Amino acid sequence: MTTQAAASASAALYERRLKRLTDAIELREPDRLPTILFSHFWVARYCGMTCREAMYDYERLAVAVRKAAIDLEPDGIQPVHASIAFGPTMDILGYKQLEWPGHKGLAEDVGFQYLDAEYMTTTEYEEYLLDPTGFMLHKYLPRVAAALEPLSELPQYPGVLHTRIIQSMEVYARPEVRQALETLIRAGEEMQKMRAVQSRLFQELAEMGFPLAGHGTSHAPFDVAADYLRGSKGAMLDLFRNKEKLLSLMDRLGSLIPRTGIATVKAAGGNMVFIPLHWGLDGFMSPKQFATFFWPQFQKVLLNFIDAGIYPHVFWEGDCTSRLDVIKDVPPGKCVYFFERTNMFKAKEVLRGAVCIRGNVPASMLATGTPSEVREYCKKLFDVVGDGGGLILDAGVGVPDEAKPENVRAMFDCAKECVY
């Protein structure tokens, strides 16, 4: 084939794959069951890298993503670099919110983990509500990275005006602030290196006929409050102790989150946002708490994305079967609900005609089962959940780091046989 013919074949493949995904999302029957390749460290391990190497070696990780794409032929690829390749930048920053492979106590070949803690105290609610950006700059960033501690000295600009702006420049020449700024520049340069490798990879994947299935990541307001601000314990106690403040915080986050999320997705030139949820599942909150503190604020975020022409891929962690009747209330054919342990058959029953379902080959099956078990599971999903369209095949939480390659291949191969 000539180079030109090969390019136009890849372009046709790209369009066909994207259409397959879009058909599923918009609840039409695609030609066959679409798939998305989503993994944290599996792709790297598949190509013989350790988790640590995956976080530090941008080029080798790009080679691994390309190989996985060629071997598995997914219809969409969720970016890998953006979710793991930040080891060197974290080193420069002295990052404290994560533990990662080869850093402190963690082994070289385990994934990174988030450290749950109270990053905003109860007494700081008002400060955050008054000036979220000021809080993030002066309090939050210094808490999450050693190199950012001097940012606490930066002027509080809403009250610094006219000639005081000019005078405030003094701060930037203080030795510790100067050092922090220099560190920020180094961190920025490192992140640009990663981004450059990532951009090149995206370009190559597109030329090979693989669309991206994620152009940014966003959050639910309650998750931001619980995961990143108040900590899990703080947020749970605030449901009783600081109800009104928590609700005000959620309102504020409900405006801030889509603003950033929409800008990120648009800047990437895409139309899919990934939203992993951590606190929506059954058992964590009561139905009443979910209806008060979680869903209404999150629903607004979803509607904002949808209004901006962006498809949210919402990852509902855990089992959310009892939430289905509530969460079905979104405009039809605009959202993907990616389920981990939710009853998929019940989900289809409730969400048919409203939401595209994504998932959910169990992590345990991919890590310890056999290809024939995987095939059987996928076929059943296709037969029942894929009926009439509206299904994207994926693993329960994306391909788990420990998945056996033959099981992952079985999952992607099986989808190709699931023809409408």
Added chain:
Amino acid sequence: MEDNGNKLLNLIAEMQEEEAVKLAREMLDSGYDPIKLLGHCREAMEIVGKRYEEGEYFLPELMLAGEMLKSIGEMAKPLIKQDASSAKSAGTIIIGTVQGDLHDIGKNIVTFMLEINGYKVVDLGIDVPVASFVSSIREHKPQVLGLSGFLTLAFDAMKKTVEAIQEAGLRDNLKIMIGGGQVDDTVKNYTGADAFGLNAMEAVSLCRRWVPA
């Protein structure tokens, strides 16, 4: 004063933290027997546990109940003259998040629920090396071991832990339960554990079956 005891029990069970702690303080200040007061708290916790079991309460209620128990316990315990640590427990359970995994929310909730159900729980924390589980089993001779893990890497860490216990000759009289985000029957079989649970109540039910209180 008996009425106050009932009132305290109800305030705790109904999640009225401020009033409950205030009343407990008043009761202790006016000479109420601290042991008896803690008895009311225990009864209240049983109600909370039951409501959790029945799907009326969820994690936030367990968390708040734990906080109330802690505050009231801190006020009452210094006033207790006799040694209360000799209280009989239904059995001993060792619990910990397996090596490589740093998650502890689930483990802490299970620990809390087991404790309010009368079990002595030895919590080894997170990222627990296999050898620490083995030496702790030798030291405490538990009836049950609970292995927790949220990540898929925990499958292998759990398997290794169970194998090491077997090799140390400590498996025979020990029941092992596993729990966490992604465990299921497949993982149970893979790791060689005796059972798995999806929430704290299932952990309590397993322990009740294995070590009746």
